[in-house]
Amino acid sequence: MKKYILISILLIQVSFLHSQTLKKEDIMGSWKVSRIIFHPEISAALNENKKTAIKKLEQEFTGLTYLFNTDNTFNFISPLKNSDLFQELGKVKNKQWKITDGKRIDVFEQKNNGLILVMELRTWENKTYFIMEELPFMLEVSKLETGQ
Numbered sequence: 001m002k003k004y005i006l007i008s009i010l011l012i013q014v015s016f017l018h019s020q021t022l023k024k025e026d027i028m029g030s031w032k033v034s035r036i037i038f039h040p041e042i043s044a045a046l047n048e049n050k051k052t053a054i055k056k057l058e059q060e061f062t063g064l065t066y067l068f069n070t071d072n073t074f075n076f077i078s079p080l081k082n083s084d085l086f087q088e089l090g091k092v093k094n095k096q097w098k099i100t101d102g103k104r105i106d107v108f109e110q111k112n113n114g115l116i117l118v119m120e121l122r123t124w125e126n127k128t129y130f131i132m133e134e135l136p137f138m139l140e141v142s143k144l145e146t147g148q
Contacts, residue, residue: 021102022121030077030144031066031130038137060084061139066130072096074107092116 036058046054060080067075074097076089096110107117118133130139 022099022105024099027068027097027099027105027121028070029068031068031141032144033061033064033066033130033139033141035140036061036137037129037140057137064089065144066141068097068105072098 038054060078063079065077067077069075074095075093078089092107095107095116097105097107100106103120105119105121106115107119108115120131122129122131122138128141128143130141132139
């Protein structure tokens with residue numbers, strides 16, 4: 001009986017790992033940011049000035065749309081054209097994207113293969129998130145239907 005339970009657990013784990021592997025089709029399209037989420041410990045530790053900066057970040061990220069095109073170009077659409085974030089994201093505009101190790105999305109400059117942005121796509125409780133390597137928060141996103 002222990003063997004059957006062990007085999008069942010192993011099969012479930014293997015199928016879970018397999019289902020976590022990203023494919024190009026999973027990523028292609030437009031992804032809109034609905035909110036940013038900070039870890040509660042980070043939020044609690046912030047002083048008032050930093051909380052104000054975070055509110056500004058929330059306003060700038062919310063409504064941002066990431067575009068993963070079929071030709072592997074990466075782009076974005078921001079509702080705030082004059083924001084600091086818009087200027088910063090200019091570095092990733094019209095760059096290339098690829099899936100690395102079946103679980104991470106790399107945005108890079110093709111000329112020198114310089115890595116610009118690394119993110120993971122994760123799903124928990126029917127919500128999808130982009131987790132970026134260098135940011136202390138994650139972005140809750142939803143994939144837009146074609147034509148939106």
